[in-house]
Amino acid sequence: MTPGMKRFRDLSLTAQLVLIVAAALFAAQAVNFALLLRETRALAESRSVEPAAVRLLMESGRAGFAGERHRRERLRQPRPQPPETRPGERRLPRIEASIAERLQAAGAPARGVRAFVRRWERHGREEHVLIAAASFDSEEWVVTRARAPLPAGPLAARLVLQTLIIFAVTLLPLMLFARRSGRTLKRLSGAARTFRGRSDSAPLTPEGAADIRALTEEFNAMRARIAAMMAEKDQMLGAIGHDLRTPLASLRIRAEAVEDDDERQAMIASIEDMHGDLEDILLLARAGRADPDISPLALSQLVDDLAAEQRRTGRDVSVEGTVADDIFVRANTASLRRALRNLIDNAVLYGGSARILVTQERDEIRIAVQDDGPGIGKADLERAADPFVRLESSRNRQTGGSGLGLAIARQVASAHGGRLDLSNRSEGGLSAAIILPKA
Structure with missing residues (x-):
């Protein structure tokens, strides 16, 4: 062309x-x-x-x-x-x-x-x-x-x-x-761009020529069908989660009764891993939908609380510079906190420490979590955030994790009208950033 x-x-x-x-x-x-x-x-x-x-x-x-x-x-x-x-x-x-x-x-x-x-x-x-x-x-x-x-x-x-x-x-x-x-x-x-699978969006009024009006009506009908399927999926996931948590809790109780300490600890660890994987899968399935509880959120308070929470567990997590009090994004606090926590977990796991850096670029806010680890190969950057992907070298199954942390972060960012950006730092390490529109 x-x-x-x-x-x-x-x-x-x-x-x-x-x-x-x-x-x-x-x-x-x-x-x-x-x-x-x-x-x-x-x-x-x-x-x-x-x-x-x-x-x-x-x-x-x-x-x-x-x-x-x-x-x-x-x-x-x-x-x-x-x-x-x-x-x-x-x-x-x-x-x-x-x-x-x-x-x-x-x-x-x-x-x-x-x-x-x-x-x-x-x-x-x-x-x-x-x-x-x-x-x-x-x-x-x-x-x-x-x-x-x-x-x-x-x-x-x-x-x-x-x-x-x-x-x-x-x-x-x-x-x-x-x-x-x-x-x-x-x-x-x-x-279409702002639709996040919920049924609370008002239908568009058909206007213009006959074919344009027909297109609008079909779009409204399609959006209603998608919202209904998403609601049905959520109900199904809730039922699955309930049905799986109950036997896992029962297994945990039975594992506590095992007399051998090593065997008991191994069984409990396996059950905890299964429970964590289940929660990650359910969260990933729901993360792509916009949460109705979205409001202006001050990032200075959020990143300070996250860093303090991580330091109380003995992790080396810090906030670079001072985050201005007037930097706000429209987000669900719990979802965004979970996504950032996943990025921090990865940074600490593979780099030993994490630094949170908040910057403003035009009409966007960039929340970056940086580490000093080995980074990710250029060929793997595109697929690193795909579900259940565990990369080679230091980022493999032996280091732990379900392969859903980055996928959940990307889904949360997308549900808030933003995106996840992964890049290798020139001085070494990975920079994982959630980029959101400014409130």
Whole structure:
């Protein structure tokens, strides 16, 4: 695809429609302009050529009549040399060829023809006249004058004005219609972008043309079906979670009764791992949906509490710099806390420590958790946040974890209208950042 086509594809519907119709109108008007200008120019030249040819025939005595009246109309007696053009004047080859054709058709072929336009003072005002000269059998030149061809400037100006009027009459209604349809499509796009699987979103009002209204109605119906399926999924997950927690709790109670300490501890650890994996899976399944309990959240308090909580467990977690008190995001506190806790767990597990850095970039807030670990290979950065992915080297099953920490963080960020960004730091280690819109 050429760069021009790519730029055209990236334009809005309104811009594409206007450009296509404008290009078609321009092409049609260009053809019309060329044809009309050609015909008008030919007519104007004919109105000058015919009189000039007749007068040359009369002046030379070859018109079949040459009385005293016509002799008085001669500009001057035949001359041995053709008239010369003055500065600013130029010969007209097309006019000369047309006059020669007329003379040839009248049975008086000319050995040479000269024609040019000259300014002529008449009754105190300036006029433009056509000076025509022809040489017949002798070496002398016969000279006469006739009406000069009309310039194409006024006609061109009228055609340009006509084109502008056509453009205005055609494109303005088209732009209004296209903008109306474009607004409806933009509303559909915005609703699809902000839809998070809940049924509390108001349906869009169908507007515009019939097919646009049908599209809106189908979108509303599709969104209702998705919301119903998501609600059914949540009910199913709740039932599954309840049904699995009960036997796990029973197994935990029975494990406590095992007399052998090593066996008891191994059984309890396995049960705890199963319980943790179950909670992670259920949380991942629900993390992609927007929580209704979303409100402006001050990040300074959140990151300070997280760092203090981690330090109380003996972990090396700190907050770099001072987080301004006026940095807010719209988020569910529990979900965002869980996502950041997962990033901190990974940083401490693989790097030994974690640093939380909050920065503001335009209309976005970046909450980065940095470590000094081995980082992630470039080939694995894209899939590192996929569910159940455990990377090679130090990030494998022997180090623990279910492979859902980053996946949950990404789902939480997406549910809040943001994203998860993973990158290797130039000085070593990984930077895992949740980027959210500023409240």
